[in-house]
Amino acid sequence: MQKKRWRTLAVVRTVLTCAISSIALFALLSVHVHEFPSSEITKLPEPYKLPTQHEIGYQNLNTEQWWTQEFTPPHLLKAPLPPRKLEASYGSSDLDKLWKAPPKRDYAPCVEPSSSYTFPGESRGYLLVHTNGGLNQMRAGICDMVAVARIINATLVIPELDKRSFWQDTSNFSDVFDEDHFINSLANDINVVKKLPKELATASRAVKHFRSWSGIDYYQEEIASMWEEYQVIRAAKSDSRLANNNLPPDIQKLRCRACYEALQFAPRIESMGKLLVDRMRSYGPYITLHLRYEKDMLAFSGCTHDLSPEEADELRIIRENTSYWKVKDIDPVEQRAKGLCPLTPKEVGMFLNALGFPSKTPIYIAAGEIYGGDARMDDLQSRFPLLMNKSGLPGVRFGTLGQAAWFNYND
DSSP states (O other): OHHHHHHHHHHHHHHHHHHHHHHHHHHHHTSOOOOOOGGGSOOOOGGGSOOOTTTTSOOOOOTTHHHHSOSSOOOOSSOOOOHHHHHHTSOHHHHHHHTSOOOOTTOOOOOSOOTTOOOOOOOOEEEEEBOOSSHHHHHHHHHHHHHHHHHTTEEEEOOBOOOSSTTOOOOOHHHHBOHHHHHHHTTTTOEEESSOOGGGTTSOOEEEOOOTTBOHHIIIIIIGGGGGTOSEEEESOOTTOBOSSSSOHHHHHHHHHIIIIIOOBOHHHHHHHHHHHHHHHTTSSOEEEOOOOBHHHHHHHTOOTTOOHHHHHHHHHHHHHOTTOOOOOOOHHHHHHTTOSOOOHHHHHHHHHHHTOOTTOOEEEOSSOBTTHHHHHHHHHHHOOOEEOTTTSTTOOOOOOGGGGGSOOOO
16 A cells, blocks of 8 residues: 555656646747847947957066056046037036135134234344245245244244255245235234344354254244354255144244235236236136146156156156255156156146036146147147147236246236
8 A cells, every 4th residue: 555655656746847847848938039130239339348358468568668657547437528529518507617616614814813912022043044945835934934933032034045946046035025025014923134134144053954844842942942052043944844733823823924914926926927817817717727747846756657768767867866856766657556646738638628628718827848848738738729828828928037937826
């Protein structure tokens, strides 16, 4: 009886298996498969095409090539729109947003001294300052030295501008800034004179490299103690000598007054700047670009992307031969990967296109000579034909403006 039961179960199992297999086979064969002829397959546009293994393989770059090329160039997610199509894709409201002033977020100038602020005390000596760096670096250094003069009770002698840097500019303070306005604006803060008194012209002086990013204690204790032996202290450098934070509020406010009120350009530079702005405004809303693509900037930073091996070598030699540039061995690929390099003029044009600026936008190039000359500007010029600089504006003639001629003046 038991043997008969097992035989019956085996038969039932076999029947079920055959039935399930038949159903599955029928379902598979009933699916409608349509084969497209090869001529009907829609080809993807080139930007969407996946690269072959050969195309994405590592290139065996020689020593010269890797200085000027990226290992992995960026891949576009979709084809860039031509300038005219890009402009058409933006409505007038979008263009208006491009020129809208950024929100102030309730920020307000904070330059007025507190009620406890006093007139400068009796001067203990004279502070001579040799500024260093480019114009903006010197400007910031002068503001720091105004604050330092207040901290150590010094009379500040009008600072000497850097004449030994890359630009070999011979401008004096009065050539660039309004000297009398500077002195008068700071009358309630520190004593300022145009030159040392004659009796101290040959006096011994302490030449000091002030420690970078120093706080008020450093100046009150270490620097001010030098008055016991000297009547004149000379600051050999001015850049980054004062800490940004943890200073008394009135010292911070004094820095701001020096920067935004006391330091004004000389009248002839102010008038030239106004003329430039008026000329540019006659074309409508405009962009001012400081490309930072001059020879000295690229040599100092070691940025050689998109340059020829000969150009990269020229910049390396400049860096090696400039004694006061401390860093000599720079990896240009690493610099660019860290975001420490300026955009090329071509990349700037692509960036402005992506933001939605129309090709008819006037652009004022506020910079020195672009490394690579006109050829380096061709792509930017093709995207934005209305490129102008200080020498190309109608009705504008430049005399010798020294440092200020390089300053990106705009209001």
